[in-house]
Amino acid sequence: MKLSKSFTKTFKEVSKDETALNAQLLIKAGYINKEMAGVYDFLPLGVRVLENIKNVVREELNAIGCEEMQLTALQNPESWEKTGRWNSEKMDIWFKTELSAGGLLGLAPTHEEPLTNLMTRYISSYKDLPAYIYQFQTKFRNELRAKSGILRTREFLMKDLYSFSLNEEEHNKFYHEVEQAYARIYDRLGLGDCTYECFASGGAFSKYSHEYQTITPVGEDTVYHNKDYSVVLNEEVFNDEVLADLGVTREEMEPTRAAEVGNIFTLRYKFSEPMGLEYNDDKGDKQTVFMGSYGIGISRVMGVIVEKYADEKGIVWPENIAPYKYYVIGIGEKGEKEAEKLYEKLGADNCILDDRDARPGQKFADAELMGIPYRVVISDKTLENEGAEITTRATGDVKNVSLSDIIE
Amino acid sequence: MKLSKSFTKTFKEVSKDETALNAQLLIKAGYINKEMAGVYDFLPLGVRVLENIKNVVREELNAIGCEEMQLTALQNPESWEKTGRWNSEKMDIWFKTELSAGGLLGLAPTHEEPLTNLMTRYISSYKDLPAYIYQFQTKFRNELRAKSGILRTREFLMKDLYSFSLNEEEHNKFYHEVEQAYARIYDRLGLGDCTYECFASGGAFSKYSHEYQTITPVGEDTVYHNKDYSVVLNEEVFNDEVLADLGVTREEMEPTRAAEVGNIFTLRYKFSEPMGLEYNDDKGDKQTVFMGSYGIGISRVMGVIVEKYADEKGIVWPENIAPYKYYVIGIGEKGEKEAEKLYEKLGADNCILDDRDARPGQKFADAELMGIPYRVVISDKTLENEGAEITTRATGDVKNVSLSDIIE
Numbered sequence: 001m002k003l004s005k006s007f008t009k010t011f012k013e014v015s016k017d018e019t020a021l022n023a024q025l026l027i028k029a030g031y032i033n034k035e036m037a038g039v040y041d042f043l044p045l046g047v048r049v050l051e052n053i054k055n056v057v058r059e060e061l062n063a064i065g066c067e068e069m070q071l072t073a074l075q076n077p078e079s080w081e082k083t084g085r086w087n088s089e090k091m092d093i094w095f096k097t098e099l100s101a102g103g104l105l106g107l108a109p110t111h112e113e114p115l116t117n118l119m120t121r122y123i124s125s126y127k128d129l130p131a132y133i134y135q136f137q138t139k140f141r142n143e144l145r146a147k148s149g150i151l152r153t154r155e156f157l158m159k160d161l162y163s164f165s166l167n168e169e170e171h172n173k174f175y176h177e178v179e180q181a182y183a184r185i186y187d188r189l190g191l192g193d194c195t196y197e198c199f200a201s202g203g204a205f206s207k208y209s210h211e212y213q214t215i216t217p218v219g220e221d222t223v224y225h226n227k228d229y230s231v232v233l234n235e236e237v238f239n240d241e242v243l244a245d246l247g248v249t250r251e252e253m254e255p256t257r258a259a260e261v262g263n264i265f266t267l268r269y270k271f272s273e274p275m276g277l278e279y280n281d282d283k284g285d286k287q288t289v290f291m292g293s294y295g296i297g298i299s300r301v302m303g304v305i306v307e308k309y310a311d312e313k314g315i316v317w318p319e320n321i322a323p324y325k326y327y328v329i330g331i332g333e334k335g336e337k338e339a340e341k342l343y344e345k346l347g348a349d350n351c352i353l354d355d356r357d358a359r360p361g362q363k364f365a366d367a368e369l370m371g372i373p374y375r376v377v378i379s380d381k382t383l384e385n386e387g388a389e390i391t392t393r394a395t396g397d398v399k400n401v402s403l404s405d406i407i408e
Numbered sequence: 409m410k411l412s413k414s415f416t417k418t419f420k421e422v423s424k425d426e427t428a429l430n431a432q433l434l435i436k437a438g439y440i441n442k443e444m445a446g447v448y449d450f451l452p453l454g455v456r457v458l459e460n461i462k463n464v465v466r467e468e469l470n471a472i473g474c475e476e477m478q479l480t481a482l483q484n485p486e487s488w489e490k491t492g493r494w495n496s497e498k499m500d501i502w503f504k505t506e507l508s509a510g511g512l513l514g515l516a517p518t519h520e521e522p523l524t525n526l527m528t529r530y531i532s533s534y535k536d537l538p539a540y541i542y543q544f545q546t547k548f549r550n551e552l553r554a555k556s557g558i559l560r561t562r563e564f565l566m567k568d569l570y571s572f573s574l575n576e577e578e579h580n581k582f583y584h585e586v587e588q589a590y591a592r593i594y595d596r597l598g599l600g601d602c603t604y605e606c607f608a609s610g611g612a613f614s615k616y617s618h619e620y621q622t623i624t625p626v627g628e629d630t631v632y633h634n635k636d637y638s639v640v641l642n643e644e645v646f647n648d649e650v651l652a653d654l655g656v657t658r659e660e661m662e663p664t665r666a667a668e669v670g671n672i673f674t675l676r677y678k679f680s681e682p683m684g685l686e687y688n689d690d691k692g693d694k695q696t697v698f699m700g701s702y703g704i705g706i707s708r709v710m711g712v713i714v715e716k717y718a719d720e721k722g723i724v725w726p727e728n729i730a731p732y733k734y735y736v737i738g739i740g741e742k743g744e745k746e747a748e749k750l751y752e753k754l755g756a757d758n759c760i761l762d763d764r765d766a767r768p769g770q771k772f773a774d775a776e777l778m779g780i781p782y783r784v785v786i787s788d789k790t791l792e793n794e795g796a797e798i799t800t801r802a803t804g805d806v807k808n809v810s811l812s813d814i815i816e
Contacts (some may be wrong), residue, residue: 006475007572037509069455073481074443074444119415122417155482
């Protein structure tokens with residue numbers, strides 16, 4: 001991308017009502033724009049980061065046999081009345097709206113009901129199971145207070161996966177595969193070393209659910225962990241019964257702040273039973289489908305990554321999810337010409353060329369604010385030397401390299 | 409994709425209230441699911457077709473210098489009040505909803521207001537222009553009557569592009585580039601030979617706008633065209649003044665039904681003026697930004713393609729947008745083994761392997777209903793012969809080819 005051709009701009013200041021570091025930096029660097037409290041647009045750079053995160057998640061889920069589809073935001077009350085969740089006292093985050101043709105609709109805050117209902121048309125025999133289905137879908141949640149920048153918003157992008165299994169045994173096998181896929185996902189997103197699977201309340205239907213918690217001071221949750229983090233639990237289940245169950249003592253557990261970046265639930269029959277999602281087993285007897293759900297907040301993960309890696313100069317993206325890998329700056333007539341050539345060779349999809357009519361100092365600062373992994377400077381001086389100077393954003397390491405080495 | 413592992417299923421019958429051919433076929437073949445009137449889920453096959461259509465549009469728009477971003481569905485009344493469009497009498501398709509924290513929000517039926525407002529933060533000088541920005545975004549429209557399957561729905565995927573130019577001259581140049589890009593897009597989508605640029609009302613702010621109309625009996629519009637379709641106009645502007653303007657006579661124009669698959673508007677200052685989107689020109693004087701908007705209904709285009717190509721056996725996808733290129737069926741033990749090998753070589757991303765425990769007749773019928781471009785059958789008989797039998801869905805042509813030829 002040539003910066004001179006993009007409408008993207010960086011800002012020195014951001015509105016005072018934006019108190020979260022992730023949103024401040026993402027607005028300053030031109031990744032997002034605030035529409036109103038808890039509602040953010042994603043600008044071209046932001047869309048690229050979201051796509052990169054989605055692709056990591058998509059690859060890992062497809063690898064364990066999941067299928068991608070797209071449910072709707074508009075929701076008919078019918079399915080939700082069957083589980084009782086249409087009632088705004090039971091689910092207090094509904095946005096509801098009136099249909100011109102008559103009746104109320106809701107905006108989906110989650111999708112268990114419509115998918116379970118849909119599957120009653122697709123599952124009738126044990127031969128139709130298991131089924132693993134996910135989507136990347138905008139969720140709407142009528143939060144009383146939006147907070148923490150893009151960590152808790154009223155409209156956000158979520159990956160939600162649902163599993164439909166013959167029985168608990170088949171479910172447990174898949175649940176474990178998702179645990180392994182999630183570990184690979186957080187590794188690839190650069191959160192592997194500070195994200196832990198954490199015991200949390202299973203609600204009315206299971207003993208525990210699992211959350212994926214990234215240790216960060218901006219997190220909204222408090223988790224307790226033992227020394228080597230082999231046992232981590234949410235404070236909501238920090239009690240003697242659970243501690244005994246997990247074989248740890250109250251004394252060895254330390255509290256710390258963490259942000260939830262994913263969760264996995266054994267739903268059992270909570271949705272399949274009221275909605276009549278059944279199958280005929282191999283003896284011809286009716287059985288209820290055993291379900292699970294597995295979420296990752298895609299835009300939330302983006303915010304957590306910003307919080308974790310940012311330094312005083314701005315954002316620092318892990319290479320896998322950076323919008324572009326290189327930020328190329330040419331200085332002087334010859335440097336600019338060589339920079340343009342390098343840009344053509346690296347490709348507009350990998351590389352930002354800062355060809356704006358601006359001082360080198362501003363370009364250096366913007367490269368750092370945007371968090372692009374490698375800054376490449378070409379000037380008369382670097383051309384006399386090896387060819388270009390590469391600075392690694394994460395470490396500040398500077399290297400002189402030949403232009404052909406970069407292309408390789 | 410292995411059909412035995414997918415939850416996708418075909419249906420012989422579809423609910424009687426679904427009267428549109430496109431929705432009937434897409435439901436039967438497992439591409440979409442009806443949530444309620446005018447609201448459809450996209451199943452794995454359907455998501456792949458949408459992605460293919462998006463990719464064609466994305467490539468052509470990126471090639472003319474457009475940038476992709478993502479605005480929000482939730483809308484603050486503020487911007488819309490400035491243009492008067494918050495008023496439900498002026499814009500009668502709003503879904504509005506109440507915020508827990510107080511106040512009303514709307515669900516965006518289109519995005520001129522929020523983007524124009526956003527651009528007031530990004531445009532201040534003539535150096536910031538032009539800017540060409542698009543998104544693929546779900547639109548919500550509170551239609552009194554949903555109809556024609558996925559052609560007119562209450563929640564649908566749209567590509568909307570907006571241009572921000574210095575003046576009318578710069579605008580006209582880009583407008584013409586979009587016309588050429590649209591011609592390439594409809595060609596690549598398989599609609600080139602029956603889609604025409606058509607004069608339509610320009611509304612209060614321009615003499616004409618242009619629609620892209622695909623000739624089809626299921627279309628909701630009536631357009632008039634001359635013999636060689638060099639002049640096509642919407643019936644809303646079929647009057648003596650316009651006819652004289654376009655140099656055609658009433659007698660040479662014939663009416664026909666057509667479906668709108670895109671539109672382009674010169675917006676002039678309609679949005680930039682009330683919202684104060686201005687720039688300083690090279691003399692330091694304030695000027696108002698000159699705008700245009702350019703839409704393509706992605707899910708609607710999918711429905712129009714189904715209508716245009718379908719035959720008595722089902723859907724017929726043009727190769728560019730088919731969810732998979734090949735549908736491989738093995739018959740007999742040896743045939744199944746070779747089919748599986750061929751599938752591995754072609755790759756799960758190009759190929760459906762129908763490895764279900766089902767009769768060959770049902771597999772043939774499903775391949776045709778789903779509209780996959782090439783059906784490949786491998787049996788003892790074909791193995792004795794060249795290796796496989798390929799049937800082209802669109803023409804019914806049957807050819808015997810060697811397995812290695814298919815892979816090449």
